[in-house]
Amino acid sequence: MFKRLSLISFALLLAMMGMMLSFSLRSTVAQDATATPAPTETPIVAEIGAGGTHISFWNGLTGSDGVTLNEMLAKFAEENPDVSVTVEMIAWNTLYQKLQTAFVAGTYPDMFLLHASEIPQYASYGVLRDLGDQYTSGGGWLPDDDLSETTMSGLVWDGMIYGIPLDNHGRGLWVNTDMFEAAGISPDPATAPTTYEGWVELFQKLTLDANGNNALSPDFDPENVVQWGYACGEWINVNFIAALYQHGGSFLSEDGKTITVNSEAGITALQQTYDLIYKYHVTPPPAGFDTWQGFGAGTVAVLPTGTWYRNQSLLQTDINSRAWPNWQFGPNKATWFGIHTFMVPAGLEGEKLDAVLQMIQWVSEHQIDWAASGQVPARLSAQAALDPENYPSNILLGQTFSEYGVQDPQTTVTQELLSLLDAGLQEALNDIKPVEQALNEAAELMQEALDRG
Amino acid sequence: MFGIIKQKLPGPKRFTLPFSLSLKTREVIAAYIFLAPFLIFFSIFFVRATISSVNISFYDWRLLRPTRPYVGLDNYVDLFEDEIWWASVGHTVYFTAITVVGTTLVGLAAAVAVTRPVRGQGFFRVLLYIPQLMSVGAIGLIWNWLLSGQFGVINYILSFVGVRPINWLGEPDLVLPALSLATIWWTFGFPMLIFIAGLQGIPEQLYEAAKIDGASGWQSFVYITLPLLRPTILFVTVTGVIGHFQVFGQPYIISGGGGPGRASWTVIIYLYQQAWVAFRMGYGAAVAVAIAIIMAVITAVQFVTISRRVEY
Numbered sequence: 209m210f211k212r213l214s215l216i217s218f219a220l221l222l223a224m225m226g227m228m229l230s231f232s233l234r235s236t237v238a239q240d241a242t243a244t245p246a247p248t249e250t251p252i253v254a255e256i257g258a259g260g261t262h263i264s265f266w267n268g269l270t271g272s273d274g275v276t277l278n279e280m281l282a283k284f285a286e287e288n289p290d291v292s293v294t295v296e297m298i299a300w301n302t303l304y305q306k307l308q309t310a311f312v313a314g315t316y317p318d319m320f321l322l323h324a325s326e327i328p329q330y331a332s333y334g335v336l337r338d339l340g341d342q343y344t345s346g347g348g349w350l351p352d353d354d355l356s357e358t359t360m361s362g363l364v365w366d367g368m369i370y371g372i373p374l375d376n377h378g379r380g381l382w383v384n385t386d387m388f389e390a391a392g393i394s395p396d397p398a399t400a401p402t403t404y405e406g407w408v409e410l411f412q413k414l415t416l417d418a419n420g421n422n423a424l425s426p427d428f429d430p431e432n433v434v435q436w437g438y439a440c441g442e443w444i445n446v447n448f449i450a451a452l453y454q455h456g457g458s459f460l461s462e463d464g465k466t467i468t469v470n471s472e473a474g475i476t477a478l479q480q481t482y483d484l485i486y487k488y489h490v491t492p493p494p495a496g497f498d499t500w501q502g503f504g505a506g507t508v509a510v511l512p513t514g515t516w517y518r519n520q521s522l523l524q525t526d527i528n529s530r531a532w533p534n535w536q537f538g539p540n541k542a543t544w545f546g547i548h549t550f551m552v553p554a555g556l557e558g559e560k561l562d563a564v565l566q567m568i569q570w571v572s573e574h575q576i577d578w579a580a581s582g583q584v585p586a587r588l589s590a591q592a593a594l595d596p597e598n599y600p601s602n603i604l605l606g607q608t609f610s611e612y613g614v615q616d617p618q619t620t621v622t623q624e625l626l627s628l629l630d631a632g633l634q635e636a637l638n639d640i641k642p643v644e645q646a647l648n649e650a651a652e653l654m655q656e657a658l659d660r661g
Numbered sequence: 662m663f664g665i666i667k668q669k670l671p672g673p674k675r676f677t678l679p680f681s682l683s684l685k686t687r688e689v690i691a692a693y694i695f696l697a698p699f700l701i702f703f704s705i706f707f708v709r710a711t712i713s714s715v716n717i718s719f720y721d722w723r724l725l726r727p728t729r730p731y732v733g734l735d736n737y738v739d740l741f742e743d744e745i746w747w748a749s750v751g752h753t754v755y756f757t758a759i760t761v762v763g764t765t766l767v768g769l770a771a772a773v774a775v776t777r778p779v780r781g782q783g784f785f786r787v788l789l790y791i792p793q794l795m796s797v798g799a800i801g802l803i804w805n806w807l808l809s810g811q812f813g814v815i816n817y818i819l820s821f822v823g824v825r826p827i828n829w830l831g832e833p834d835l836v837l838p839a840l841s842l843a844t845i846w847w848t849f850g851f852p853m854l855i856f857i858a859g860l861q862g863i864p865e866q867l868y869e870a871a872k873i874d875g876a877s878g879w880q881s882f883v884y885i886t887l888p889l890l891r892p893t894i895l896f897v898t899v900t901g902v903i904g905h906f907q908v909f910g911q912p913y914i915i916s917g918g919g920g921p922g923r924a925s926w927t928v929i930i931y932l933y934q935q936a937w938v939a940f941r942m943g944y945g946a947a948v949a950v951a952i953a954i955i956m957a958v959i960t961a962v963q964f965v966t967i968s969r970r971v972e973y
Binding site for chain 1: 724725726727809810811812825828829830831832833916917920921922923924934937938939940941
């Protein structure tokens with residue numbers, strides 16, 4: 209009996225291990241068969257130039273955008289042989305942590321790139337240099353009117369300008385043009401619906417079950433969907449912010465002291481996305497569904513994502529696609545965008561400060577090259593100079609950011625607020641809690657965080 | 662014949678203490694000298710850090726904020742009233758219970774299997790231990806893919822028996838068992854190794870005597886192996902609870918930071934959120950102290966309940 213027990217245990221364990229290994233191998237082989245060209249690897253640390261004045265630069269550009277920026281910095285180093293740069297690319301969340309500990313330890317970089325929404329937090333700690341003197345209004349080189357009002361508003365905190373913007377990066381849609389044509393829908397963005405009902409109908413036409421029925425058909429089987437019209441899972445908090453403003457809501461009260469995401473507008477905005485999942489069955493729930501993989505595998509027709517998807521769509525998938533402006537679910541137009549912003553530590557001075565400011569100016573004046581990353585250059589003159597053949601998504605989405613873009617709230621605890629909001633939205637959209645309850649609970653926690661400051 | 666002339670050469674000068682010490686005292690001093698390198702590092706990087714954490718927990722401590730007001734026990738009071746904290750404790754206890762029982766049973770079964778004289782025994786021991794050597798990052802990525810509701814291998818296998826795709830990481834009721842499964846696969850190698858050592862320590866004569874008395878294999882396992890493995894089981898379960906209670910990497914990587922929602926938030930995910938997302942270091946320190954207390958209590962309970970019947 210003992211021997212038999214041993215043999216059975218052994219056989220089961222071996223089967224388990226073997227199964228894992230064989231399927232891993234099988235998948236690897238299968239993936240290789242359809243592999244697209246590998247992207248240029250983004251180095252974790254890049255040493256650029258060999259000049260005596262050395263700049264350390266931290267950013268969170270771990271994707272192909274990091275490669276683009278490094279190429280730009282290499283050109284800068286060629287033109288400025290007295291300067292060398294060590295660029296460290298660190299995932300954003302880790303960068304936030306590393307920066308705080310680095311400032312405590314006094315080992316902070318000479319310059320860094322953050323999102324404009326983090327300006328209030330770092331500015332309130334007194335660790336950022338006021339860069340107002342770089343703008344023409346302060347006697348500097350950067351024309352204030354070369355930035356849109358929406359961009360400029362994100363850079364100012366407590367009356368001072370703390371950043372030099374690199375780009376506007378924000379939300380839009382990538383649509384699978386083959387699926388649109390197969391469904392008899394024009395892929396021209398000019399034909400995009402302007403109401404929630406119109407978008408629902410569009411998604412329903414594009415959602416197909418295994419029998420080929422779309423979601424408008426009475427025979428549609430929502431339990432057996434093979435093609436989703438939409439995929440709501442990526443960055444649900446920024447999608448929510450866009451819908452919130454579209455319905456006339458806001459993140460904060462005008463005095464900035466009260467969280468207002470759970471207003472009637474907020475509940476309507478969230479309920480609409482909830483309905484897309486559970487009432488209309490045109491998108492899977494967010495958890496457990498990778499939207500990029502879904503779009504790349506041809507199982508999603510409309511992908512809400514960011515400007516940075518440009519290179520992915522061109523280089524990493526065989527899908528025929530094009531960019532559309534973000535959807536409009538409410539009566540007003542609104543789309544979320546953020547700003548990658550150069551920041552300089554308050555303690556930097558002398559030769560290094562001069563070199564840092566020189567490099568920031570150089571990059572700003574060559575922002576048109578930054579469009580290759582997929583992002584929209586922050587300067588309006590660079591946006592206007594973009595080639596429509598090569599940069600259609602940058603131009604199309606950039607216009608929406610300038611015209612009706614909304615950003616994350618300006619508070620000293622924005623990251624915490626977004627994290628709490630995200631958890632609440634996840635609970636609602638994964639059907640863990642009712643929409644109103646999830647939003648109210650999230651708002652209560654966010655209010656506590658805001659009050660703590 | 663020449664005689665051998667023994668000449669006493671002067672030896673190295675011996676250091677003598679001006680006072681005499683007993684042999685036991687000298688042994689104790691020697692032991693501490695050997696332990697000194699470890700104790701120095703332990704004191705600097707563990708004891709000092711622990712004391713510092715306890716101290717920080719009494720302040721509203723933000724990393725870059727110039728003022729750090731003393732708040733006494735407020736952080737602990739807030740923690741006690743925090744529903745998300747208690748939910749995280751519940752998830753952690755649930756996860757720890759599944760994984761400790763799972764790794765103990767699978768580890769024991771594997772140890773029994775590879776302790777019997779089988780051809781290629783060493784190879785199979787290594788094969789079964791390999792997952793334990795992998796980093797949580799690698800394990801996380803592998804299992805994220807295995808459990809994927811879209812393209813996962815597990816759903817692919819289940820499709821052969823007509824099971825529709827299951828959203829393992831998207832269903833609040835399934836996510837912790839799914840993470841536990843991944844963890845058991847990853848970590849059963851360590852208990853297996855300990856059980857192998859335990860099994861090898863059981864005298865063969867006991868099994869021979871039992872066989873002569875007509876005991877079956879199962880009876881030998883239940884009445885000889887298990888009782889004599891109790892110290893090993895105690896060690897495996899105590900170290901298992903301590904290890905699994907501190908789970909972080911699996912929910913962080915496999916279920917996207919503890920999702921869906923907060924369904925797989927564990928106490929360390931909660932700590933991470935407070936200390937490194939909200940940057941509330943004082944509150945985070947209070948969470949860390951609370952976790953240490955909970956683990957100490959659980960370990961004490963384990964010792965009391967299991968060690969009563971352990972024969973060392």
